[in-house]
Amino acid sequence: MTAFLQELAKTYGYQANHLLAILRAVQARYHHIPGSAIEALADLLQLPRSQIIGVIEFYSFFHLQPQGQYQLLISDSITDHMLGKQALISSLAERLQVAIGTVRADGLVSLDNTSCTGLCDQGPAGLINGLPLTQLNCAKLDMIVSLINAQTPLPEWPGELFAISDNIQKTDVLLNQAISTGAALQATFDRGIAATLTEIDRAGLRGRGGAGFKTAMKWRFCSEESATTRYVVCNADEGEPGTFKDRVLLNRYADQVFEGMTVCAAIIGAHQGFLYLRGEYLFLYDPLQAVLQHRREAGLLGNNILGQGIDFDIEICLGAGAYICGEESALIESLEGKMGIPRNRPPYPVTQGYLGKPTVVNNVETFFAAAAVAVQGGDWFASIGTGQSKGSKILSICGDCANPGIYEYPFGTTVQTILDGCGANDVLGVQIGGPSGTFISPQEFQRKLAFEDLATGGSFIIFNTSRNILDIANNFTHFFAHESCGFCTPCRVGTSLLKKQLDKIVDGHGSAGDVAALESLCQLVKNYSHCGLGQTAANPILTTLARYPELYQAKLKKISYEPGFDLDAALATARRMADRHDAAAHLAQIGEDYE
Amino acid sequence: MSKTITIDGKAIPFTEGQTIMQAATAADVYIPHLCHHPEFTPHGSCKLCTVKVNGRNCSACTFPAAEGQEVLNNTQELNSDRKTITQMLFVEGNHFCPSCEKTGNCQLQAVAYHLNMLDDHFPLFYAHRAMDASHPEVLIDHNRCIFCTLCVRASREHDGKDVFAISGRGINKHLIVNSASGQLKDSALDSGDKAAHICPTGAILIKHTGYQVPIGQRVYDHHQINEVSLASEHPHGE
Numbered sequence: 001m002t003a004f005l006q007e008l009a010k011t012y013g014y015q016a017n018h019l020l021a022i023l024r025a026v027q028a029r030y031h032h033i034p035g036s037a038i039e040a041l042a043d044l045l046q047l048p049r050s051q052i053i054g055v056i057e058f059y060s061f062f063h064l065q066p067q068g069q070y071q072l073l074i075s076d077s078i079t080d081h082m083l084g085k086q087a088l089i090s091s092l093a094e095r096l097q098v099a100i101g102t103v104r105a106d107g108l109v110s111l112d113n114t115s116c117t118g119l120c121d122q123g124p125a126g127l128i129n130g131l132p133l134t135q136l137n138c139a140k141l142d143m144i145v146s147l148i149n150a151q152t153p154l155p156e157w158p159g160e161l162f163a164i165s166d167n168i169q170k171t172d173v174l175l176n177q178a179i180s181t182g183a184a185l186q187a188t189f190d191r192g193i194a195a196t197l198t199e200i201d202r203a204g205l206r207g208r209g210g211a212g213f214k215t216a217m218k219w220r221f222c223s224e225e226s227a228t229t230r231y232v233v234c235n236a237d238e239g240e241p242g243t244f245k246d247r248v249l250l251n252r253y254a255d256q257v258f259e260g261m262t263v264c265a266a267i268i269g270a271h272q273g274f275l276y277l278r279g280e281y282l283f284l285y286d287p288l289q290a291v292l293q294h295r296r297e298a299g300l301l302g303n304n305i306l307g308q309g310i311d312f313d314i315e316i317c318l319g320a321g322a323y324i325c326g327e328e329s330a331l332i333e334s335l336e337g338k339m340g341i342p343r344n345r346p347p348y349p350v351t352q353g354y355l356g357k358p359t360v361v362n363n364v365e366t367f368f369a370a371a372a373v374a375v376q377g378g379d380w381f382a383s384i385g386t387g388q389s390k391g392s393k394i395l396s397i398c399g400d401c402a403n404p405g406i407y408e409y410p411f412g413t414t415v416q417t418i419l420d421g422c423g424a425n426d427v428l429g430v431q432i433g434g435p436s437g438t439f440i441s442p443q444e445f446q447r448k449l450a451f452e453d454l455a456t457g458g459s460f461i462i463f464n465t466s467r468n469i470l471d472i473a474n475n476f477t478h479f480f481a482h483e484s485c486g487f488c489t490p491c492r493v494g495t496s497l498l499k500k501q502l503d504k505i506v507d508g509h510g511s512a513g514d515v516a517a518l519e520s521l522c523q524l525v526k527n528y529s530h531c532g533l534g535q536t537a538a539n540p541i542l543t544t545l546a547r548y549p550e551l552y553q554a555k556l557k558k559i560s561y562e563p564g565f566d567l568d569a570a571l572a573t574a575r576r577m578a579d580r581h582d583a584a585a586h587l588a589q590i591g592e593d594y595e
Numbered sequence: 596m597s598k599t600i601t602i603d604g605k606a607i608p609f610t611e612g613q614t615i616m617q618a619a620t621a622a623d624v625y626i627p628h629l630c631h632h633p634e635f636t637p638h639g640s641c642k643l644c645t646v647k648v649n650g651r652n653c654s655a656c657t658f659p660a661a662e663g664q665e666v667l668n669n670t671q672e673l674n675s676d677r678k679t680i681t682q683m684l685f686v687e688g689n690h691f692c693p694s695c696e697k698t699g700n701c702q703l704q705a706v707a708y709h710l711n712m713l714d715d716h717f718p719l720f721y722a723h724r725a726m727d728a729s730h731p732e733v734l735i736d737h738n739r740c741i742f743c744t745l746c747v748r749a750s751r752e753h754d755g756k757d758v759f760a761i762s763g764r765g766i767n768k769h770l771i772v773n774s775a776s777g778q779l780k781d782s783a784l785d786s787g788d789k790a791a792h793i794c795p796t797g798a799i800l801i802k803h804t805g806y807q808v809p810i811g812q813r814v815y816d817h818h819q820i821n822e823v824s825l826a827s828e829h830p831h832g833e
Contacts, residue, residue, distance in 0.1 A: 035775075039775065048757040048760065048773050049773055049775070050757065050759070050760035050762070050771050050772065050773035051757075051760055053760070053762050053771055054760050054761065054762040054763075054771070056762075057762040057763040057764065057767075058762070058763065058764045059764075322764070339764075344637070344639045344654070344657040346659065481765065481766065482765065483765070484764070484765040484766070485764055485765065486742070486763065486764055486765040486766065486767070486768040487640050488639075488640050488641070488642050489640070489641050489642050489643075489680050489683050489684055489741075490642055490680060490683070492687070492742075492765060492766055492768065493683035493684070493686070493687045493766070494683060495765070495766075496687075496720070496765075496766045497683070497686075497717055500718060524676055524679050524680075527652055527676070528642050528645055528652060528676060528680065529642075530639065530640070530642070530654075565718075
């Protein structure tokens with residue numbers, strides 16, 4: 001192991017910034033991060049071992065305890081549940097003889113849940129040793145179980161298990177035709193760098209991650225900073241359950257995304273860029289490296305790009321399973337090899353970002369659109385969309401519809417039009433913008449996709465009338481509790497309390513006052529949390545409670561107070577020890593239960 | 596002419612680069628806090644010091660003061676929410692004041708008194724947390740850790756040792772010790788270190804000194820935390 005670690009550390013220049021990449025390699029080889037590796041890395045990277053342990057315990061894909069040689073993770077997204085995920089994972093557990101969340105005694109296989117894998121249009125999905133499994137069904141489970149038990153090496157597994165479709169269902173101005181490679185850079189140099197920034201400004205392009213900050217303004221702020229070392233970061237950590245459009249953009253249009261980053265670099269004066277790719281998209285890593293290499297060979301990256309004296313290159317950094325890293329300052333921390341904890345702001349990343357230097361962080365789709373604007377000019381883009389939302393939006397549509405996949409619509413399109421376009425009938429509601437967004441009911445289907453109405457990072461999950469709204473809110477609420485980074489009290493404790501309080505109501509133990517208590521807790525978590533995760537973690541409850549208060553009320557018991565403490569359950573151990581199963585060994589703490 | 600902000604309508608002078616907390620402390624205005632300590636880099640995690648700055652919630656310990664800010668601090672709404680946040684800290688760990696050596700000297704308890712917290716409100720988590728009594732002079736009772744990171748910062752910034760770190764994610768966050776065994780006895784901690792004395796709760800205690808000051812004669816048995824805090828932090832409140 002020593003030689004392996006030394007070689008690894010050397011490959012990464014003994015830089016602590018690369019801790020995630022190094023830990024990924026150790027995890028892949030040893031199925032966990034052994035204590036001896038932590039000691040060796042602490043020495044090689046000159047880091048306190050406690051910092052390395054902190055990083056390991058922060059990210060879902062790192063483990064201090066050995067995982068199976070075959071590490072099987074099944075996506076726990078609501079859409080996977082709707083496609084029968086629970087039965088699949090139970091069947092896997094039974095047939096592989098391994099309990100969920102554990103490693104089989106022989107160490108061959110481990111099984112667990114994982115947050116949305118970005119394959120909601122082709123679920124139920126999972127990951128085996130980091131590689132995606134799609135459209136899981138009984139036949140595929142048979143295959144997987146026998147391949148694992150036969151210890152067949154992954155490269156020999158049938159390709160159909162790993163097949164991923166782009167599912168591009170509807171294209172518009174951006175997806176109709178990718179720009180030709182190099183065209184955006186050529187246009188930028190022909191027009192002039194400053195004039196290109198003016199075009200992006202004129203285009204009215206706003207960040208596609210959901211918050212909608214004006215792209216040109218962000219780039220200008222960064223370019224005006226006095227520090228001359230600056231960075232461009234592309235946020236490809238799309239972890240919002242139900243979104244997968246960045247996966248398709250990077251699979252199909254990577255050149256254009258990288259070109260957008262390079263245009264940004266030319267404008268802000270950056271020499272180094274990073275693509276922060278979520279760990280779940282490991283399968284895109286090699287193809288993306290090939291695209292980068294091709295661009296270097298074509299003179300579109302590296303030194304003296306297109307002979308214009310501009311030097312810029314892009315490095316791909318993989319995440320390791322943490323939704324919070326989609327938050328830009330947490331992403332930067334993660335790029336620096338640390339736990340993904342959002343920073344205090346100000347200072348903002350444009351002033352002090354990666355390694356404390358001015359940094360532009362934009363979403364994949366933003367760079368993709370910026371490249372098109374650089375070619376076609378701002379007026380073209382601004383002519384599409386609404387007053388405050390220019391251009392088009394790429395949506396990841398999944399859930400109950402005939403044709404899940406990628407759809408591009410101009411901003412201003414109504415929800416009804418989108419539902420008609422993807423073949424959704426009998427719709428109960430739509431979750432727009434993922435769990436952190438808004439649940440809308442059929443009365444609101446004339447609302448428009450726009451920053452001024454329904455803002456979305458691209459997640460669009462459809463539920464038909466066979467679905468249960470409380471189950472949906474519950475799945476999302478558990479998701480946030482799992483993904484909270486734990487930095488601040490309101491989110492760390494609050495998301496767990498929301499989970500407990502909602503479980504209490506959903507499980508039928510709520511009583512009068514419990515819904516009001518739930519709502520006031522929601523408000524506290526929303527108003528006091530440190531970052532966007534906590535500030536939106538209560539949205540699944542708040543948005544459904546506002547629309548369907550009767551569903552929550554109907555779950556409540558008709559008594560004024562239900563104790564949180566379950567006396568009868570607490571006596572279970574005593575009954576077992578005394579071997580008592582008679583009625584008298586059960587105590588009711590309130591009269592109603594036994595009336 | 597010095598610049599000013601207002602806190603609850605009162606003009607408070609500040610110098611460029613000061614946080615709202617620093618400006619407030621220097622002007623003898625108490626803003627409740629637990630993870631803040633004037634000698635260390637602000638952390639901004641406990642959120643008790645949340646104030647409304649021009650209508651927006653901000654952490655006073657990290658947010659820079661700027662000319663003309665109208666800050667709300669001692670309002671019923673903020674204090675009520677601060678109380679809820681304190682209750683969250685209580686239920687998350689295992690804080691049983693009557694059996695804790697720190698009672699009367701504990702800032703968590705004192706803040707709870709100050710905010711008139713009379714119950715836990717939320718269901719207790721009863722988290723399973725271990726103790727580390729391995730060190731001959733210093734004890735860690737993880738049941739009482741509130742993840743303020745003051746020991747982490749004190750060890751790094753003052754003692755130059757990096758003895759402590761916070762590990763894990765979300766509700767599984769926990770304090771860890773930088774030693775090969777993970778135990779405090781094998782770390783570089785010395786009982787004279789700042790990190791051994793900075794804990795606002797009873798999570799890190801010095802051994803062999805318990806109950807030397809009887810209960811009833813301790814700091815917060817006689818003084819509100821706002822008085823104590825301003826008296827002790829003002830001199831450093833630069």
